[in-house]
Amino acid sequence: MAGALGKALAQAGHRVGLVTPLYLGVRERFGGLKPLDFPLDFPLGLARFHGEVWTLEPHPGLTVYFIDQPEFYQRSSLYQTHGADYPDNAERFLFFSKAIAHLALHLAWEPEVLHLNDWQTGFAALFIRHQRRQPEGKGVPATCMTIHNLAYQGQFPPGQYALANLPWDYFNPDGVEFYGKVNCLKAGIAFADVITAVSPGYAREITTDQFGCGLDGLLRRRQDALFGILNGVDYQEWDTTNDPFLPHPYSLRDLSGKLAGKLELQKEFGLPPNAAVPLFGNIGRLVGQKGIDILLGALEEMVSANLQFVLLGTGSPEFERACQDLARRFPSQVAVRIGFDERLSHRIEAGCDFFLMPSCFEPCGLNQMYALRYGAIPIVRATGGLDDTVVDAREDAPRADGIKFNEYSAQALAKAIRKALVLFQEPEALAHFRANAMTVDFSWARTADNYLAAYKRAMQPQEHL
Numbered sequence: 118m119a120g121a122l123g124k125a126l127a128q129a130g131h132r133v134g135l136v137t138p139l140y141l142g143v144r145e146r147f148g149g150l151k152p153l154d155f156p157l158d159f160p161l162g163l164a165r166f167h168g169e170v171w172t173l174e175p176h177p178g179l180t181v182y183f184i185d186q187p188e189f190y191q192r193s194s195l196y197q198t199h200g201a202d203y204p205d206n207a208e209r210f211l212f213f214s215k216a217i218a219h220l221a222l223h224l225a226w227e228p229e230v231l232h233l234n235d236w237q238t239g240f241a242a243l244f245i246r247h248q249r250r251q252p253e254g255k256g257v258p259a260t261c262m263t264i265h266n267l268a269y270q271g272q273f274p275p276g277q278y279a280l281a282n283l284p285w286d287y288f289n290p291d292g293v294e295f296y297g298k299v300n301c302l303k304a305g306i307a308f309a310d311v312i313t314a315v316s317p318g319y320a321r322e323i324t325t326d327q328f329g330c331g332l333d334g335l336l337r338r339r340q341d342a343l344f345g346i347l348n349g350v351d352y353q354e355w356d357t358t359n360d361p362f363l364p365h366p367y368s369l370r371d372l373s374g375k376l377a378g379k380l381e382l383q384k385e386f387g388l389p390p391n392a393a394v395p396l397f398g399n400i401g402r403l404v405g406q407k408g409i410d411i412l413l414g415a416l417e418e419m420v421s422a423n424l425q426f427v428l429l430g431t432g433s434p435e436f437e438r439a440c441q442d443l444a445r446r447f448p449s450q451v452a453v454r455i456g457f458d459e460r461l462s463h464r465i466e467a468g469c470d471f472f473l474m475p476s477c478f479e480p481c482g483l484n485q486m487y488a489l490r491y492g493a494i495p496i497v498r499a500t501g502g503l504d505d506t507v508v509d510a511r512e513d514a515p516r517a518d519g520i521k522f523n524e525y526s527a528q529a530l531a532k533a534i535r536k537a538l539v540l541f542q543e544p545e546a547l548a549h550f551r552a553n554a555m556t557v558d559f560s561w562a563r564t565a566d567n568y569l570a571a572y573k574r575a576m577q578p579q580e581h582l
Contacts, residue, residue: 124179125349134181134224135180136220138189138190139171153172153182157169171183190209207273207280214237214239214240215240229258229572229576230259231260232261235266236302239301243283243287261309271301271302272300303335307335311571312336314480315348317346318505319345324336346567349560351561357491362460363464376392388425395471398426398473399429399430399474403431406476407477408476411526413439414526415530417443417527424538427469428440429454429462441453466487472493475498475525476501478501479497490554494537494550495519496520517550
């Protein structure tokens with residue numbers, strides 16, 4: 118999201134900087150990184166840590182700033198090892214947040230807005246707010262905090278607050294304190310000038326007890342500064358006519374390549390190739406949020422029907438085993454690949470007739486938008502961004518491009534799958550859904566305009582605390 122939005126803003130003529138840790142493998146993947154004469158030297162509590170900044174300019178007007186601190190970021194994975202969080206994640210991302218704020222305050226081109234994403238950057242909003250309150254705090258950028266998933270908040274023991282080297286005045290229920298702990302995401306929500314969520318539906322949901330993850334009270338208090346902005350799709354990357362991962366390009370006018378891709382996908386997964394059998398797909402994390410429990414239950418109920426299902430994903434060992442067990446018991450109808458494979462994910466979106474996303478909650482979701490452009494009719498639960506991006510025939514028959522269900526249950530999902538089976542047997546209706554799906558526009562240009570409006574709001578004089 119940050120990369121695509123940054124590119125869209127740069128293409129619109131804005132000066133954009135992206136800041137990210139220099140993770141393991143980045144230097145090897147991207148040649149041409151240049152050192153920036155911008156040494157980093159920050160306290161974390163009583164200790165001091167040093168770092169460097171490297172830059173890359175992938176597009177005109179866009180600079181990526183890589184924060185190089187090998188002790189923190191040269192690791193085999195981003196946040197965890199063997200399923201457990203790194204014990205020094207507070208240090209790692211407080212250092213990162215200090216680096217972000219330092220760049221925003223001191224880069225020669227004087228950024229006007231600092232756009233932060235999720236808990237890993239939340240404290241940067243507080244560092245900026247603290248600087249603004251100092252006598253020399255003129256020219257401090259405005260801040261925008263985007264919540265991608267409220268369930269991940271970056272909570273740490275209270276003693277870790279000392280790593281911020283800030284007055285303890287901010288450690289209170291209106292600030293970063295959360296039931297006795299430090300909450301990094303709460304810092305961003307409390308101290309940013311504006312807050313965005315990654316869909317209008319999710320922006321509404323997170324102000325409720327059901328989806329607020331304990332922060333709904335704060336979000337309700339800040340509701341005037343909270344906006345829902347739907348993520349966009351990079352249609353240069355997701356283009357059925359020019360996708361390097363698709364051996365058979367296709368378009369709405371000529372879908373023969375989609376059919377060829379379906380038959381090859383069935384073969385690759387070890388399923389009987391048959392154009393007349395509706396093929397359902399799912400890609401993503403195998404975790405409770407994504408509705409894997411009701412997906413497995415619905416498939417148990419529906420395997421007696423004439424359908425096939427392919428899955429690509431990784432996650433909870435319990436769900437991985439359950440998916441593999443289903444495939445073993447129904448080898449001619451269900452096939453599972455555990456892992457992540459970018460090439461295969463594109464081919465699944467292209468080869469499937471229907472795409473299943475039965476999420477318990479979904480801040481935005483991207484796979485349903487990819488599926489729409491690739492002509493795989495999405496079957497989604499009406500929540501968050503799924504509800505915002507898919508149109509059911511009951512809502513608007515002329516614009517229908519997917520199938521929705523409301524109740525979070527295997528039975529409700531199975532009923533939606535049965536609707537899909539009926540739709541598959543009606544070629545004219547299926548063509549109508551597919552035409553709507555493949556022409557709907559979720560481009561980043563429109564999303565970028567919405568963020569620009571949020572930035573302008575952030576830059577207006579205001580004091581909410």
